[in-house]
Amino acid sequence: MKNRIITISREFGSGGRSIGKLLAQKLSINCYDNQIIDRIAQESGFSKEYVNTQSETAPQSSILANPFFYNYTYSTNQDYMWNIQRNIVLELAEKESCIIVGRCADYILKDIADCLTVFIHADMQKRSERIVKLYGENSVSPIKRLKDKDKSRSAYYKLYTDMEWGNIRNYQIALNSGILGISKCVDIISQAY
Amino acid sequence: MKNRIITISREFGSGGRSIGKLLAQKLSINCYDNQIIDRIAQESGFSKEYVNTQSETAPQSSILANPFFYNYTYSTNQDYMWNIQRNIVLELAEKESCIIVGRCADYILKDIADCLTVFIHADMQKRSERIVKLYGENSVSPIKRLKDKDKSRSAYYKLYTDMEWGNIRNYQIALNSGILGISKCVDIISQAY
Numbered sequence: 001m002k003n004r005i006i007t008i009s010r011e012f013g014s015g016g017r018s019i020g021k022l023l024a025q026k027l028s029i030n031c032y033d034n035q036i037i038d039r040i041a042q043e044s045g046f047s048k049e050y051v052n053t054q055s056e057t058a059p060q061s062s063i064l065a066n067p068f069f070y071n072y073t074y075s076t077n078q079d080y081m082w083n084i085q086r087n088i089v090l091e092l093a094e095k096e097s098c099i100i101v102g103r104c105a106d107y108i109l110k111d112i113a114d115c116l117t118v119f120i121h122a123d124m125q126k127r128s129e130r131i132v133k134l135y136g137e138n139s140v141s142p143i144k145r146l147k148d149k150d151k152s153r154s155a156y157y158k159l160y161t162d163m164e165w166g167n168i169r170n171y172q173i174a175l176n177s178g179i180l181g182i183s184k185c186v187d188i189i190s191q192a193y
Numbered sequence: 194m195k196n197r198i199i200t201i202s203r204e205f206g207s208g209g210r211s212i213g214k215l216l217a218q219k220l221s222i223n224c225y226d227n228q229i230i231d232r233i234a235q236e237s238g239f240s241k242e243y244v245n246t247q248s249e250t251a252p253q254s255s256i257l258a259n260p261f262f263y264n265y266t267y268s269t270n271q272d273y274m275w276n277i278q279r280n281i282v283l284e285l286a287e288k289e290s291c292i293i294v295g296r297c298a299d300y301i302l303k304d305i306a307d308c309l310t311v312f313i314h315a316d317m318q319k320r321s322e323r324i325v326k327l328y329g330e331n332s333v334s335p336i337k338r339l340k341d342k343d344k345s346r347s348a349y350y351k352l353y354t355d356m357e358w359g360n361i362r363n364y365q366i367a368l369n370s371g372i373l374g375i376s377k378c379v380d381i382i383s384q385a386y
Contacts, residue, residue: 121362168359169314173381174367180385188366188381192373 001113003097006193007106009119009157009165012149013127013134013142015177015185016120020101022186027193031099036088043084046077055081056102058155082160102153106170107161116193119171120185122178194306196290199386200299202312202350202358205342206320206327206335208370208378209313213294215379220386224292229281236277239270248274249295251348275353295346299363300354309386312364313378315371 010016024031157165203209217224350358
């Protein structure tokens with residue numbers, strides 16, 4: 001593949017998505033994030049809401065728990081969505097130089113595309129403030145929401161890549177957005193690109 | 194403390210020391226690395242060779258294994274050297290804005306100084322080539338030398354900081370020097386500083 005891809009893995013609430021968008025503007029390339037969810041929904045037949053909550057989540061139980069969506073080709077709905085997601089990521093990387101947020105794109109494109117692999121993290125306090133500001137409060141505490149989401153992403157990544165999510169050695173650049181700030185992260189990644 | 198410090202933690206053979214030196218030139222500040230070993234030797238009475246091999250190594254056995262160096266204030270020689278090292282790092286950070294390579298400086302200065310904490314890593318192949326080029330071959334394979342040194346630094350860091358060496362969340366910036374290259378790492382860190 002001739003294109004240059006930036007993959008951004010991110011802790012929930014670390015601003016990885018915002019960094020992707022700003023970076024895209026700065027580099028004049030596209031950033032793919034929710035568009036991938038839309039396409040998975042379109043191609044799978046599942047609703048956007050279902051894809052959004054389930055497509056970066058490891059299956060919590062056996063296929064017997066999901067009898068309505070069970071099909072004969074894939075063991076779980078997640079496997080089914082994973083395959084669609086994988087093809088979308090490969091297609092994007094083949095088509096253009098771009099930024100892909102999440103979706104295990106770092107793993108899917110490993111040894112195939114010319115990737116700058118990035119991980120964005122921040123401490124709990126900073127991330128709590130950010131998700132409350134962006135998504136508001138609800139009955140679950142921000143810390144619990146962060147921990148649940150991180151755990152779920154980590155399990156999902158492990159299941160489909162057999163690699164450890166957030167292991168320093170899997171990324172070319174890892175940045176603490178809580179201390180460095182979103183704008184500085186954008187500058188650093190664009191310089192490295 | 195009013196000074197701004199860059200701490201560089203690094204895997205053996207990743208070029209962290211070279212990055213520190215080049216960064217020092219670029220930012221016109223001092224980089225402290227082997228000078229700290231010299232000072233520990235001077236202040237402890239141990240030889241430079243002994244300090245060099247032992248001061249970033251966790252004690253391998255009980256104090257009974259080191260009866261000649263045993264003293265009544267510290268349990269082990271490493272504890273003794275740790276205390277001297279800690280004071281030197283604090284003194285440097287108090288004195289001037291500078292770069293400190295290794296020595297658990299990130300931990301020693303945590304919550305005390307304004308630090309940019311950096312971790313440099315690279316894959317085994319790149320690090321092997323680097324140590325053979327810099328230090329030559331010997332009877333132990335490069336991979337074994339790397340693994341032993343990483344293990345030793347990791348155990349030392351854990352012992353004195355109770356934190357995990359190379360955990361992505363302990364550093365503001367982590368860079369793969371094997372892929373990005375030494376010069377790009379210098380540019381990125383200087384920009385973040």
